[in-house]
Every structure is written in structure tokens, then in C-alpha cells.
Amino acid sequence: MEEQAKLPDLTEAERKALEELMPDEMSEIITSGIKRRHFLKLFAVTGASLLAAHLLGIEQLMARSAPIEQQAPVFIENGINISFKVNGSPQHLMVDSRMTLLDTLRERLNLTGSKKGCDHGQCGACTVIVDDRRVLSCLTLAATCEDKKVTTIEGLATGNELHPMQASFIKHDGFQCGYCTPGQICSAVALMDEAKNGEASYVTANVRNKNKSIKLSDEEIRERMSGNICRCGAYPNIVDAIREVHGDKAVAQVWQFADGTI
Amino acid sequence: MRPFKYSTAPDPATAIGLVSANPTAKYLGGGTNLVDLMKEDVMRPAELVDVSRLKYAKIEKKGSGVSIGATATNAFTANDDLIRENYPLLAMAILAGASAQIRNMATNGGNLNQRTRCSYFYDVNMPCNKREPGTGCGALHGVNKNHAIFGWSEKCVATYPSDMAVALAALNAVVQVEGVNNTKRSIPFADFHRLPGDHPELDNNLKQGEFITSIDLPANKFAEKSYYLKIRERSSYAFALVSVAAALVTDGNKIKEVRIALGGVAHKPWRASVAEQWLIGKHATEANFKAAAAAELKNAQPLQHNKYKVALAAKAIIRALEGAMQGGAYGTMEADSTSKN
Ligand SMILES: Cc1cc2nc3c(=O)[nH]c(=O)nc-3n(C[C@H](O)[C@H](O)[C@H](O)COP(=O)(O)OP(=O)(O)OC[C@H]3O[C@@H](n4cnc5c(N)ncnc54)[C@H](O)[C@@H]3O)c2cc1C
Ligand code: SF4
Ligand code: FES
Ligand code: FES
Numbered sequence: 001m002e003e004q005a006k007l008p009d010l011t012e013a014e015r016k017a018l019e020e021l022m023p024d025e026m027s028e029i030i031t032s033g034i035k036r037r038h039f040l041k042l043f044a045v046t047g048a049s050l051l052a053a054h055l056l057g058i059e060q061l062m063a064r065s066a067p068i069e070q071q072a073p074v075f076i077e078n079g080i081n082i083s084f085k086v087n088g089s090p091q092h093l094m095v096d097s098r099m100t101l102l103d104t105l106r107e108r109l110n111l112t113g114s115k116k117g118c119d120h121g122q123c124g125a126c127t128v129i130v131d132d133r134r135v136l137s138c139l140t141l142a143a144t145c146e147d148k149k150v151t152t153i154e155g156l157a158t159g160n161e162l163h164p165m166q167a168s169f170i171k172h173d174g175f176q177c178g179y180c181t182p183g184q185i186c187s188a189v190a191l192m193d194e195a196k197n198g199e200a201s202y203v204t205a206n207v208r209n210k211n212k213s214i215k216l217s218d219e220e221i222r223e224r225m226s227g228n229i230c231r232c233g234a235y236p237n238i239v240d241a242i243r244e245v246h247g248d249k250a251v252a253q254v255w256q257f258a259d260g261t262i
Numbered sequence: 263m264r265p266f267k268y269s270t271a272p273d274p275a276t277a278i279g280l281v282s283a284n285p286t287a288k289y290l291g292g293g294t295n296l297v298d299l300m301k302e303d304v305m306r307p308a309e310l311v312d313v314s315r316l317k318y319a320k321i322e323k324k325g326s327g328v329s330i331g332a333t334a335t336n337a338f339t340a341n342d343d344l345i346r347e348n349y350p351l352l353a354m355a356i357l358a359g360a361s362a363q364i365r366n367m368a369t370n371g372g373n374l375n376q377r378t379r380c381s382y383f384y385d386v387n388m389p390c391n392k393r394e395p396g397t398g399c400g401a402l403h404g405v406n407k408n409h410a411i412f413g414w415s416e417k418c419v420a421t422y423p424s425d426m427a428v429a430l431a432a433l434n435a436v437v438q439v440e441g442v443n444n445t446k447r448s449i450p451f452a453d454f455h456r457l458p459g460d461h462p463e464l465d466n467n468l469k470q471g472e473f474i475t476s477i478d479l480p481a482n483k484f485a486e487k488s489y490y491l492k493i494r495e496r497s498s499y500a501f502a503l504v505s506v507a508a509a510l511v512t513d514g515n516k517i518k519e520v521r522i523a524l525g526g527v528a529h530k531p532w533r534a535s536v537a538e539q540w541l542i543g544k545h546a547t548e549a550n551f552k553a554a555a556a557a558e559l560k561n562a563q564p565l566q567h568n569k570y571k572v573a574l575a576a577k578a579i580i581r582a583l584e585g586a587m588q589g590g591a592y593g594t595m596e597a598d599s600t601s602k603n
Binding site for chain 1: 263265266267268270290292293294297298301302310312314337340341343346347350353354357358360361362363364366367485492497498499589590591
């Protein structure tokens, strides 16, 4: 996004307030004006309630950044500063200690791909990949993510090129309403690594066999994906999609358009 | 969720100091149980001390056995080579629990401290002596289909839900604990969890602030013949109705050593010691397994809605012992059992 510089036209009180909150950025603001990212950071380090108290003076400037105002939390208790990476980009936020990673992604970082199905660990719709492992973002406190690397469904594609798992879900029609899909795909992507590491599951014939790069049967795929519930019941197609990415052979597509093309 | 103070402790001593000093403080492992219960307002800690980054995540040889760190994740533990090779029963039990995502988050220490899934416990509008001592037990004369058939009291009929712990009970694990001022103690697994008695609010014998550092597994000869069988309402991602950890050492077909622990039947993992005693020195035959299971279940005290668990547990013991005899091979086991039952 093009950053539009706004000329610094601050009162002494405003300047002091900014300086207190963003000492590192202050000289930049003085020389090249306030940019959108400064606002973002300002929101991140303070939260709206603090801003209201500290920065009434620069209300004018804030108002002009209306679109991001919605993302600011209304009230933070027991605030924790966290720095972590989301889909490759560093994020610095202050969060309420109660805030989950899921709510942080959706409400603070505008990454609404990860879904809230149950909010209690029972459905997998909120699955994201943290430090290369699939986890449930609804039971992960954001405060625990300091220094971690988070990948969400938004971070899987490379530019316009879909991740092979995304492409395969489309090819095999691995969804109906799509609500569980971001979680299914993140889960399946991490599963590919688990299989490469030779990790076992409850249906692994013999856990004492520690072969690497195991070939997953359909039963294995189903067991390992059981943490992702699909209310539309797209399971057979989800298994097909995963099998295609996991195996080296193309798996036949079972649907076609009404005119017979695929 | 109620507000709470969050901190990460730089070292175990600090963590132990913080939680010991504040009766409303709790350790935070993976959060998969605690955060859920806090969202439900069942647990209301005013302070969380995150121990998930403390350096207790190693799995290593200790004497002739193996020590597993309390902050290692369930997934890491189940996939550790030492565990898969020497304690396949533990790997299987862990892998039978929850989902891949949850096992990636859950720590071993947190797993042992997870709370019951009794639905009255989860619903703050219901009476529950475990959640709020003195309010009565909603399940005793309520819907108790998922509840205990062994060792319950009038005060509480809940079951303890961990799969991992059932294997640890069978393996005679020892829980290593540290308290304030560097006080350490070792708790044999059988004494770690407790029966409800008059104090169902206490799930286990840890004192406020005591921190589990590791779980030690003594050496054994069970790796060849062990099996974890879990029976549930759907084939994955569900808690056990009944589960069985079974392990054997045989001489020819004669049973030299046997361990059987049951999950889903009591307030703690239930060692089927009657069945174990019955089997020592006998031949590993289906008839003997059946008689041993019957001897154990004779002492069951089912509630109104869970009589099915008595028959289920008896069959599960037989199947688990057969599974163990077949070397814990999952595929053969399943094929066999469907034809038999
Ligand atoms: C949907 C769902 C399905 C599940 N299914 C199963 C299942 O089928 N089988 C099964 O066995 N489990 C199942 N679980 C439970 C899961 O295994 C536990 O929630 C998990 O093991 C808890 O570990 P944790 O690290 O996340 O604990 P936390 O939630 O972080 O903590 C739990 C408790 O342990 C205490 N604690 C943590 N670490 C220590 C320590 N080192 N010393 C002392 N106290 C400590 C905490 O203070 C807290 O009281 C399921 C959970 C969910 C949400
Ligand atoms: S069984 Fe135990 S946990 Fe359930 S309602 Fe009764 S006292 Fe509470
Ligand atoms: S929203 Fe996280 S598991 Fe359902
Ligand atoms: S596609 Fe609708 S829930 Fe899975």
C-alpha cells in the first residue's frame, strides 16, 4: 500500500504524547510526517482507551484514519506486548492477556481466514500453523506467541500461485460451505510434514516401526485429520485432495461441470 | 473470561515461587484444558504463569529407564524414538487422545492435571461438588452415562479423562515434583491421582504451587506385547467410554507379568489388580482373559445409566490383552475383534 505522508502539525502536548508512546518512530515522524503504519503501531502499543486518555489532542488526526479504528480493542486489561511473525511479516501488538490468537488474527490483524467454529477446541476450524506445527488458535493465548512464527490460510499461497493443497482442495471439491476449509487446509499442510518426519498415529500398524517418510493410507489420513470437523460432510473429497498432494500420483477428480468439462 | 495476570517465568524457581505464593495462581502449559475451562467460567485463576517455555522438555535415558519432561508436548513425547521403541503402550495411549492439533499443544504436565469432562462440572448453573464444594453432585442421580463404575463416592461420580495417564498407571511411572525452596518429591503414579471421597475438588495429590518436572518410566519387558484399546462413541477425537492399557511378559504361552489399567471407569486410572493377580502364571488364552476380566468387573458398582460400562470394560480387557499378545499390531487387532464380538 502506498503510504501517504501527513505533515506533522502537532501541538506540544501531542508531540509529547507521541514521543512517549513511540520513541523510536518520533524522529521519522518529525522529518517525514505521520504515515498509516505509525497509526497502526500507535493502536497496537496503546489500545483505544489509552489513546483516548493520552491523545485527545490528536483526535483530528485519528479521525482521518477511520478504517482502522474498528480494529482497535475497546479496552485492554493486563496488557501484554507481543512481537511475533504472521505470514512472514513482523507484528507488534499489545493484547489483553485473555485474547486468543484466533481473535488477535481476526479482530486485530484483519486476517479473517481462520474461522471460529466452537471456540473450545472441538472443531478445528481455527487451525493455524505455529512454528511448523498445527495448533488450535482458539485455545492459544496470544500472549504465549512471543517470538513465534504463525502461518494462516492467508499465508499459504505464493503471490497468485495457490499452495498445492489449496489447488487440490479446489480440484477435488473438498468443501461445500467452506467454513471448515481454512482449518482443513492448514491442518493438511502440516500433516504432510508430520508424515515426512515419520510421525505415528493411533491407527499406525506398529508404532515401534520408526520409518521416515511414511505413505499414508486413507484410514491414516482420516485418523490424522479427525481434529477437523466438516459439518457439510465433505470428508471423502478432503481425503482425495490430501491423497493427491501426499502421493505422487494424480487422483481422479470425481466431479464435472454440467456440460461434461472438468 | 475473567481478567488475569499473565507472566512467563524465566526459570522454574520463579514460577514455583509465584504460584505457591498466590492461591489463585495456576501454571499454564498448552492451555488446551485451562483456557477452555476459563472460557466456561469453571476455573477462575487470577494469575497464569506460563511454564511452556521452561527447559523441562527433554526425553532422556535415566538409569535403566526413561525420563520424560513435563513441558514436552504430547505429540513430541509420542513420537520420540525412545518412547516408541521401549514404551509403545505410552505412545499409543497418547495418540489415542484428542487430535493432532491438541497433542501439538498439550504438555505432559498439563495432561496429568486435566480435569473431568463431567457435563455438570462444565455447566456453572448445575450443582457440582468438584467445582463448588457443598453444592451437591448433579450426576449422582442425574445423567451419569459417562460416569464411574469403580471407586466413586456419594460426593462425586466423575471419571478422569486422560488416555496418557492410563498407560502411565500400567507402566508404574513416577511423577517428579518440585515445590518452594527446592523441595522435591517423587510420587508413584498410583498415588498421584486420587479417589473423590469427601474431597472431590481435589483431583490429585499435588499441593498448590507444586510443579511437575518430569515423569519417570522404569525399565520393563513389555515393549513386545502391549496394547492400548480405546472405545468411544466415534472412532476418533472423542473421549473414552472405556479404555484399557494392557501389557504382558510371557514365557511360551505362560503369563509371567501382566499389567492392566482402565480409563473412563473411575476418578483415577484404575489398575485392574484383581485381573492381574488372577492371570499370573496362567496361560494366555481367551478363556483365561475372560475369567480375569469377569473377576475384576465383579466389584464394579455401576450407576443408573452406565451399566453398559461393566460389560464393555470386560470385553475391552479381553480385546486389549489379545491385542497385546499380537504385539500391539493395530490392523490385525481390529480385524480380529470385529469378527469375534
Ligand atoms: C476437544 C478436546 C478433546 C480432547 N480429547 C482428549 C482425549 O481423547 N484424551 C485425552 O487424554 N485428552 C483429551 N483432551 C485433553 C487434553 O489432552 C488436555 O487438555 C491436555 O493434555 C492438557 O495439557 P495442557 O498442557 O494443554 O494443559 P493446560 O490446559 O495448560 O493445564 C492443565 C492444568 O495443568 C496444570 N499444569 C500444567 N503444567 C503443569 C506442571 N508442569 N506442573 C503442575 N501443573 C501443571 C495447569 O495449571 C492446569 O491446571 C482433549 C481436549 C480437548 C480440548
Ligand atoms: S460427578 Fe463430580 S464432577 Fe460431576 S457433578 Fe458430581 S461432583 Fe461434579
Ligand atoms: S474454533 Fe478452535 S477448535 Fe473450534
Ligand atoms: S465445507 Fe461446510 S463445514 Fe466443511
